[in-house]
Amino acid sequence: ARTGLPEAVFCAGKTPAQIDAIFASAVAGGHRLLMTRLDAGRHAALAGETRATLDYDALSATAIHGGVAPARPGRIAIVTGGLADLPAATEALRTLAFCGIDAELVADVGVAGLWRLLERIEEIREADVVIAVAGMEGAIFSVLAGLVAAPIIALPVSVGTGVSAGGRLALESALGSCAPGLVAVNIDNGFGAAQAAIRMLGRTAAGV
Amino acid sequence: ARTGLPEAVFCAGKTPAQIDAIFASAVAGGHRLLMTRLDAGRHAALAGETRATLDYDALSATAIHGGVAPARPGRIAIVTGGLADLPAATEALRTLAFCGIDAELVADVGVAGLWRLLERIEEIREADVVIAVAGMEGAIFSVLAGLVAAPIIALPVSVGTGVSAGGRLALESALGSCAPGLVAVNIDNGFGAAQAAIRMLGRTAAGV
Amino acid sequence: ARTGLPEAVFCAGKTPAQIDAIFASAVAGGHRLLMTRLDAGRHAALAGETRATLDYDALSATAIHGGVAPARPGRIAIVTGGLADLPAATEALRTLAFCGIDAELVADVGVAGLWRLLERIEEIREADVVIAVAGMEGAIFSVLAGLVAAPIIALPVSVGTGVSAGGRLALESALGSCAPGLVAVNIDNGFGAAQAAIRMLGRTAAGV
Amino acid sequence: ARTGLPEAVFCAGKTPAQIDAIFASAVAGGHRLLMTRLDAGRHAALAGETRATLDYDALSATAIHGGVAPARPGRIAIVTGGLADLPAATEALRTLAFCGIDAELVADVGVAGLWRLLERIEEIREADVVIAVAGMEGAIFSVLAGLVAAPIIALPVSVGTGVSAGGRLALESALGSCAPGLVAVNIDNGFGAAQAAIRMLGRTAAGV
Amino acid sequence: ARTGLPEAVFCAGKTPAQIDAIFASAVAGGHRLLMTRLDAGRHAALAGETRATLDYDALSATAIHGGVAPARPGRIAIVTGGLADLPAATEALRTLAFCGIDAELVADVGVAGLWRLLERIEEIREADVVIAVAGMEGAIFSVLAGLVAAPIIALPVSVGTGVSAGGRLALESALGSCAPGLVAVNIDNGFGAAQAAIRMLGRTAAGV
Amino acid sequence: ARTGLPEAVFCAGKTPAQIDAIFASAVAGGHRLLMTRLDAGRHAALAGETRATLDYDALSATAIHGGVAPARPGRIAIVTGGLADLPAATEALRTLAFCGIDAELVADVGVAGLWRLLERIEEIREADVVIAVAGMEGAIFSVLAGLVAAPIIALPVSVGTGVSAGGRLALESALGSCAPGLVAVNIDNGFGAAQAAIRMLGRTAAGV
Amino acid sequence: ARTGLPEAVFCAGKTPAQIDAIFASAVAGGHRLLMTRLDAGRHAALAGETRATLDYDALSATAIHGGVAPARPGRIAIVTGGLADLPAATEALRTLAFCGIDAELVADVGVAGLWRLLERIEEIREADVVIAVAGMEGAIFSVLAGLVAAPIIALPVSVGTGVSAGGRLALESALGSCAPGLVAVNIDNGFGAAQAAIRMLGRTAAGV
Amino acid sequence: ARTGLPEAVFCAGKTPAQIDAIFASAVAGGHRLLMTRLDAGRHAALAGETRATLDYDALSATAIHGGVAPARPGRIAIVTGGLADLPAATEALRTLAFCGIDAELVADVGVAGLWRLLERIEEIREADVVIAVAGMEGAIFSVLAGLVAAPIIALPVSVGTGVSAGGRLALESALGSCAPGLVAVNIDNGFGAAQAAIRMLGRTAAGV
Ligand SMILES: Nc1ncnc2c1ncn2[C@@H]1O[C@H](COP(=O)(O)O)[C@@H](O)[C@H]1O
Ligand SMILES: Nc1ncnc2c1ncn2[C@@H]1O[C@H](COP(=O)(O)O)[C@@H](O)[C@H]1O
Ligand SMILES: Nc1ncnc2c1ncn2[C@@H]1O[C@H](COP(=O)(O)O)[C@@H](O)[C@H]1O
Ligand SMILES: Nc1ncnc2c1ncn2[C@@H]1O[C@H](COP(=O)(O)O)[C@@H](O)[C@H]1O
Ligand SMILES: [Mg+2]
Ligand SMILES: [Mg+2]
Ligand SMILES: [Mg+2]
Ligand SMILES: [Mg+2]
Ligand SMILES: [Mg+2]
Ligand SMILES: [Mg+2]
Ligand SMILES: [Mg+2]
Ligand SMILES: [Mg+2]
Structure with a gap:
């Protein structure tokens, strides 16, 4: 485009x-x-x-x-709450790879076991942009936003049952969060999350 | 009754x-x-x-x-995310006091600043029953449920704006949580949360 | 965990x-x-x-x-409105069995035929915790909460048609009930209802 | 008309x-x-x-x-769950009185205290048509429909808080009830409930 | 029952x-x-x-x-907007037949062609109770309620597309109607509409 | 513009x-x-x-x-269900007048009394464009669309109670109608209905 | 009809x-x-x-x-945002053809690439009536309404994911547009959009 | 924090x-x-x-x-659809000013008059981050995202009537957009939009 x-x-x-x-x-x-x-x-x-x-x-x-693009600068961390979040997380990962951008996957660190996330928080803090992927109640978005200063793109996924089925609860948890400066993309939109990250890296990569 | x-x-x-x-x-x-x-x-x-x-x-x-009832055994912790949660938290506190039950208020420990909650977690773990009070996206419910083994009653409150206005997002975050064994009462229902806690303490107090 | x-x-x-x-x-x-x-x-x-x-x-x-855990103290009653509630009720029952806890099933006592429930109410009153399972309009939650003093966990199920399809009506009937001290878990979440019951029993079992 | x-x-x-x-x-x-x-x-x-x-x-x-119409045959019972249901109940009562029809009010017999309703059930069974008035979760509609053979018109009212605010929960509890042959009118529509009752009595009064 | x-x-x-x-x-x-x-x-x-x-x-x-019950007095008219309404209409018809009650089907007289309904209105006026069946926007409920004095039970059906898919629009059109004294049952609930009609006829049949 | x-x-x-x-x-x-x-x-x-x-x-x-524009050709009929529809109907009327277009108001002809509408239908049929204004269940939109061949713009209004409060029911009745070729504008948008009518007249007026 | x-x-x-x-x-x-x-x-x-x-x-x-009707005067433009809009667009096209009306299809000119629409705007301006077809967020409706003076019928389609799934977002974007005089039909209702266009052309064709 | x-x-x-x-x-x-x-x-x-x-x-x-912070590098453009968007836009502007960041306001360039936006697009393209502010149907979010390569934060506002009242339509238009890489914050959350922009600039300002 x-x-x-x-x-x-x-x-x-x-x-x-x-x-x-x-x-x-x-x-x-x-x-x-x-x-x-x-x-x-x-x-x-x-x-x-x-x-x-x-x-x-x-x-x-x-x-x-046609293969992936030549490597571009920029570090992305893709953080997921559970294994069921991997399809959308991988859609983002592959979109970034297609554009020559490397992303690290930090999977299955949901807040039901908070220590799993805390053990890897330094690693996440090194990223230029964080894509956080979660379904159900999406509590991980708020926890991350309180711990990391980089841009955080919430990618809600349609993983859940009952009131959390379909992903809307996770989406609204990101939008309605008490934590500062979260932004969100549409449910299951791994492609869009990657595009947003590229917009953010673009300036960075070019040195502004 | x-x-x-x-x-x-x-x-x-x-x-x-x-x-x-x-x-x-x-x-x-x-x-x-x-x-x-x-x-x-x-x-x-x-x-x-x-x-x-x-x-x-x-x-x-x-x-x-007519005053409060004679003191009954049982320790309740009432944990709130922010200052705006105090009206409902205090409705629960006063209902418990009316019934002779002492409750400790742990206020303003929301997950946007996770360390505030972690600093007080041992205190919370001493309670027989925890009443967790939060509005907005209610992420504190999930974090607490992963850290505390006692019964946790989520008391969602109608504090929020945009998608979190009215308390439904906090309520559904409790119900749809990935964390184990949370239960919820109606939005702003501090009286009901206290009643539920009394049901749970009843057995305890009586030694079953 | x-x-x-x-x-x-x-x-x-x-x-x-x-x-x-x-x-x-x-x-x-x-x-x-x-x-x-x-x-x-x-x-x-x-x-x-x-x-x-x-x-x-x-x-x-x-x-x-790997078999079930050694028997633990605590009596749970699982009360259902109809036959269609059995899948979720049995998910709760099996989760409790896995943890060594015995539960009694009181099935098909919905309020359309109130006498069926009243005939078994003394039996239900002997439980330490009641898990009430219902779909459709979930009226049984309110009736039970007016008759029993133990903790009652409402487990709404996705049994219904038209306005009651999907279980949300039953869930909200539990949350919005005029009866005192009901708590609810997510729709069809028999596993979560059992977890909540275990939290409540935990103190009991340990003698606090 | x-x-x-x-x-x-x-x-x-x-x-x-x-x-x-x-x-x-x-x-x-x-x-x-x-x-x-x-x-x-x-x-x-x-x-x-x-x-x-x-x-x-x-x-x-x-x-x-201009006064009420000459007395017409037909007995109506108006049954309410609580005191807050009286405005809508009285709108129905006055509409019936305007048409010359006598109605008996059986107030404050909600299911949170089931015995209150059971004590008056014979009286209710004598009516030609029952108008049941309730807000919150409307459990009384199902209980009545299982106990009384006459036509029952559910009149849901906008009394409630949180998930039961506005009357929709009570309305849907009537429509989604597991009990047989309930019909409903719009929220707070005491006038419409009376009109429906008059339609039902009309044939009765005329001896068909 | x-x-x-x-x-x-x-x-x-x-x-x-x-x-x-x-x-x-x-x-x-x-x-x-x-x-x-x-x-x-x-x-x-x-x-x-x-x-x-x-x-x-x-x-x-x-x-x-086991066959149908002996014939009971009472005339029911079942009026449908279109051919797609026949499954629910026939569920009502068969339930009535099972109980010995004769019902006349007046099919495919929806308001998009108003003259079809007007041509048969006298026939409908002879019924003791009218069951009106419609999906989509359910305009026929209001039209009938303005033309017929007998009790009218609106039976909304899940026939429709876009905003009218699932039957809720037809249901709410009945409940929110400007016409006097309509009552409604749940979506697609032909069985319940018949039960309600039997409640209404019961008095009639017995001569009250 | x-x-x-x-x-x-x-x-x-x-x-x-x-x-x-x-x-x-x-x-x-x-x-x-x-x-x-x-x-x-x-x-x-x-x-x-x-x-x-x-x-x-x-x-x-x-x-x-600054006064109204010089008279332009084109006949508009504005048809309302009730008196409460007049504010929006008059907003449309005044917008048309501002543009030099004459509109005839046919008020209070809702379908609860169908004969009122039928008595004036020939008058309505003479219009180049019909703006139909209704709240509650909006049944008049479908009835008109079956009787008139000109373009019909449904203008739903926020007149109603319970399920019809706010105007969404009337709006969806227009969109989900079984009648042919209805179009709708936003709730209470008399200005927009007039603009749409002017778009339709524009060609007419110019002789195309 | x-x-x-x-x-x-x-x-x-x-x-x-x-x-x-x-x-x-x-x-x-x-x-x-x-x-x-x-x-x-x-x-x-x-x-x-x-x-x-x-x-x-x-x-x-x-x-x-039985073939299409003899050609009638009137030019319709059917404008679509993307390829996925073609089923509904073609339903409209075929309905118009059945009635003898020629329509031009301007496909795949969605606003994500605004220049595609601007390149073809003069062509669209020649139509007597425009049918605009879009799913997702339906932004094209507003853009067109600001650029074209003819009647514009928004035909929202059920193309989308997450919050835009099912077509309601596109429908409401048309109804809630800041642009003047848009009208809408039901989701995916290509047949209805064509009928509405025929109503508008009718007068035109007849020379009023 | x-x-x-x-x-x-x-x-x-x-x-x-x-x-x-x-x-x-x-x-x-x-x-x-x-x-x-x-x-x-x-x-x-x-x-x-x-x-x-x-x-x-x-x-x-x-x-x-206490005054604003010393000036930091980074150019933000705040683009609004209409005058009613100014309160939220100015909340963002003042938050940025408090942090020492200069932002340019490009007001009242909504898509109903597309040329207004196109006239100022080069100016907008010079920003490091764009905050787009709109209520009603929010079409401007999609149009901007197709024209500008920088990160775009959609800030939906509660400006609208009928289906667009409350800001949810604008929010969902941003999330469900067909345009690439849009992100959104909660309705009316000018403070949050500014925080998100600061996260994005942070890296930029530091030269990464
Ligand atoms: N703050 C409260 N929240 C929810 N329910 C309450 C509250 N206070 C009292 N109730 C219940 O409301 C009912 C009292 O209603 P009323 O008879 O109208 O005073 C009783 O069942 C109380 O247990
Ligand atoms: N039937 C169930 N309903 C709700 N949650 C469950 C159920 N079974 C397991 N879980 C929870 O789901 C999570 C397991 O997710 P996973 O790691 O994808 O297997 C754990 O937190 C479990 O406690
Ligand atoms: N078509 C129907 N629509 C609604 N309820 C029905 C229908 N048929 C049977 N029922 C009711 O469903 C219940 C039977 O449920 P179950 O106990 O699961 O067999 C009884 O109360 C019946 O009266
Ligand atoms: N694709 C369509 N979308 C919406 N309504 C349609 C469509 N095709 C036909 N109709 C209408 O549906 C009705 C026909 O229904 P039926 O008599 O069941 O075939 C008529 O009023 C048609 O005008
Ligand atoms: Mg998750
Ligand atoms: Mg809070
Ligand atoms: Mg049940
Ligand atoms: Mg009540
Ligand atoms: Mg129909
Ligand atoms: Mg009206
Ligand atoms: Mg599209
Ligand atoms: Mg705007």
Whole structure:
């Protein structure tokens, strides 16, 4: 896009034929390509030549064509409350990788066992930007925001049951937090969290 | 009530004349009386003889007639995230006092400054029952439930703005928490939290 | 956990391979294990060696490895409105059994036929803690809270149609009840209701 | 109206001048008149000649001009959970009186103290139609519907706090009830509950 | 039930084996039986001996064992807005038939073509009780309530798209109607609408 | 605006001083001016020179400075369900008048008394565009859309109680209607309904 | 219908046999027929003779029998934000074609890349009526309404994730827009948007 | 706070006496102080000595004691849709000023008149971080995100009517936007938006 941010093909709701066509057009134009929300079933239904050159990751449901960009400066920490947060966390990770940005994953440090988070807090503090991933009640967003001075992007996920099903509770916990200066993206939007992080790094990388 | 729990006159929506009449009838019957949701305006409008014998507390909007019950065993900790949680916390405190139960208030230890809570955690761990009071995103409920083994009653309060206005976010954070064995009462229901604590202490006090 | 409460593997959303791996790691570590939300299809897809030693219960979708804990003192009554409430009720029952706690099930005593509940009320009154399970409009929570002095944990379930579908109506009936000192856990959270009961019993069992 | 049901002037949102004009036009036409939602402030602001002939009741915020209709057969019981339900209950009572129908009020028999309701159940069973009035969680609707065979009209009221504020919880408890054959009207709609009762009595009164 | 109303087995969420067992127990006890929410797939999966004596209707997903009751007096009109309303309308019709009550179906007279309703209004006016069935915006409830003096039970159905999906809009249109004396039951609750109608007819039938 | 549509000063939330300033600037520029949501209190607080030249209407809370535009072709019918719909209906009427367009008001023809609407339907059919105004359950939108072929703009208003309070029910009734080709504007948005009508007339007036 | 608008068979929720019967009846009566919400699976299951004469379009899930109507004057522009908006856009297009009205599709001009829309704005300005189709946050509705003077019908679609899932956000963005004179139809209601456009064109076509 | 972010006294819901006490304690400690949500009425009720040294701004309801911090590097643009967005925009501006950061206000450039925004886009592109402020449907968030590469913090405000009242629509438009990498803070949270911007600038200012 004209903003310099990566674009991606959002594959949910597209037929394999449509995705094959978009892929062919990218190949023809010599473009690299990031595909998101490409579940395993739809991936398996793509044409053989499409699948041949795709680097596919089932956990995040993403595929990359044309390799990742040259490494750019900037350290991102992706912190998750539990294992169920990994699909969205990995969507963010892969989007950053596609753009040449390295991210460290600090997984399964939810606040039900606070010491797990406290043990790794120094590591998290070294990042330029933190992406925090959580479902259920999202208490980790507030705890992190009280402990870390870098920008924190809350990435709420649709992991939960009863009142926390669907991710809205985690989203609102980030927005309504008593902790200072949290920002949030849409539920399960790992791609958007990565884009926001790139906007923040952009200035940093360029030395402003 | 037949369950042995305290009853109270819920004064919101009652006219001063109605409250005076209920008071007179309690005096006539020789009963002690707890009044809740009696705001300062309505208190000032009560008859002089009513006000004369009432122990009134404006912060919690409660009034007690006839003194508190003899001291009963049981230690309750009432933990609050911020100063704005004090009205509901004090409603719980006064209800417990009315029943002869001592409670310790640990105020203003919200998770935006996690060390404040961690500094007082041993004190909290000595309680038989913890009443945790928070508005906004209620992250303190999850943090406490991961650190304390006693029963924890989440008392969400209608303190917040935007998505956290009205207390529902704090309530759902307690219910949807990833932390083990939290229970919740209705928003701003300090009286109900105290009643629940008394149910839990009852067995304790009696030695089962 | 550090609180001494049982932990469980929440199997919804985990693949059979992931569950097999968690199981193998528990076996290797010599730990007992409780699995919840393990539906029959997923259970059938586990490795033969996993299934071989699991005590599986399809109604509650729970599995136990390594047997139950030695019997602990404490009497729990689990009271249900209808037959459809049994899955969540049994999740609570099995969690308690895993921890060595005996619970009595008083099933199908919903208020549409009030005499069914009244006939068994003395039995319920003997419990140290009551877990009340209901879907639809959850009227049984209020009726019980007016009749029993012990702690009552309302466990709302996602049984209902139209306005009562999903369990939120039952949950809010517990929270908004006119009856004294009810506490609630999340919808369908039998595991959490059991954890809360264990917190309450803990003091009791230890004699405080 | 052409259906033979009473009409009423809904005064909320009308200026005193508008109400005076409607009144004058009814007087000129020789019609009797029922006014609802006429709060004390607005009543006091009506013209002297309007107030002179009005039978005004502040509790229900209703006024009657021209007296009540000749007595018609039919017994209605109006059952309320608490004292706060009286405004809506009395709106129903006055609407019925305006139409010549006698109704008995059975007040303050909510299920938090179940015995209060059971003591009066035979009296309630003698009615042709029962109007049940409750706020908060509305558990009384289900209990009554399991005990009485006559038509039961649930009249939910906007009495409650937190999750039960506004009356929607009581309304949905009536609609989602596990008890058989309950019907509901809108929140606080005492006038509508009376109209529905009149529709039901109409056939009865006429002997069908 | 002790109220004399019919009971039914609600089959949604029950396994074929559970339904077979309930059926066998009814046969053993010599009881007639009404089953609701028994979809064609589940019906086909019942034991041969169960299906042999069941009068099954796929449209309403109901089954009757033991025949219908002797005819009782009382005329019911069931009025529907469109063809999609027939499943719930027929659930009501079959419940009434099970109880010996005849009902006339006036189908597909929605207000988008008002003349269709007006052509049949005299026929509808002859009923003792009207059950009005509609999804989408439920405008027919208000139109009928302005034209007919008998009790009108609004039966909202989950037919609609976008803002009208799920039936809540139709339900609230009935409750919030400007027309006099409408009552409503839960979404898709044809069984409950019939029960309510039987309560209303009961007095009628008995001549009061 | 560049679209040729009228602009207006939305006065809710503006101080009298701010409104005076906007007015002065319009006078200085020689512009005509339409003010909306200018309640009587705020109007009274404007500067004397502002009020001196304003044509103020309290019912619609609108004020016009500089007179109305020359008459343009086009017939608009504004149809309301009840008297409480007049403020929004008049906001639309005044906006049209400001633009030189004549509109006829057909008031108080709600469907609870269907004959009132049917008596005036031919008159309504003569309009080029119909603006239908209703609160509560908004059944009139569907009835009109089945009887009139011209464009119908549903203007839902915040008139109602309980489930119909706030206007959302009326809005959704218009959007979810079974009747063909209805369009809707925001709740209470008489100004927007008039703008939409002007867009529709524009082509007409120009002869296309 | 008596309004002269097209009618259509809404096939969602109808069995193939029911659709075949409706088709046969239309053929017998010599009527043309438009079918909507006829997905590919249901289309394939129709009788051979039904399918033989149907002009079926899978993208919009519509089928036409009997050809389109003679061309009528009037230019419609259908503007979409993205490719995922095409099903609803094409439902509108096919409904218009069925009625003899030509529409131009301006696809994939969403505001994330504003220049795409600005490049085609003159083309859009030539239309008599604009149907704007968008999901997610629907920002295109406001942008278009500020740039085009013709009537704009917002057609929100159920394309989105997290907070924008289901189409309600796009719908409310249209209704709550700061831009002048937008009107909206129900989510995904391409058929209704076309009907509304025909109402608006009707006058135009007839020269008023 | 330990994160180095500014703290502020949130004055909504605090009595003048409480605010005076907090002020006195800050003065005693020699701290600078930022107060937010201090409306004019409450400000006027503060003690004379408090008011004497406060730099109070009524539009943003903020007060500063002790002057602003020394200038720090970093350019912030605060872009608003309309005049009603100024209170929240100014809360952000004053918070930044308190921290020594200069921000430029680009006001009243909402998308209903797109050219106003396009005329100033180059100026906005020069900022390190953009805070975009809008109520109603918040379309400006998406338009900006498509035109500017810097981090964009959406600050939704509670300006709107009907479906856009309260600010939730604007909030969700930011979160659900089709445009890349937007982040959002809570409704009306100008203080939080400034804090988030400071987190982002922090790295920049330090040169990373
Ligand atoms: N602060 C409170 N919050 C919730 N319920 C209360 C409170 N105070 C009293 N109640 C309950 O409200 C009921 C009293 O209602 P009333 O008879 O109207 O005074 C009793 O059941 C009390 O136990
Ligand atoms: N049935 C259940 N309902 C709610 N929470 C559960 C349940 N079973 C396990 N948990 C909790 O879910 C978490 C396990 O998540 P995971 O690490 O993804 O297996 C632990 O905190 C458990 O205590
Ligand atoms: N179609 C129906 N809609 C609502 N309730 C029903 C229906 N059919 C049966 N019931 C009720 O559901 C209950 C049966 O539930 P269960 O105990 O789970 O078999 C009884 O109270 C029935 O009266
Ligand atoms: N795609 C559609 N979206 C909304 N309404 C439709 C659609 N197609 C047909 N309709 C309307 O649905 C009704 C037909 O319903 P039915 O009689 O069940 O086929 C008619 O009023 C049609 O105008
Ligand atoms: Mg989590
Ligand atoms: Mg707090
Ligand atoms: Mg139940
Ligand atoms: Mg009540
Ligand atoms: Mg219908
Ligand atoms: Mg109306
Ligand atoms: Mg779109
Ligand atoms: Mg704005």
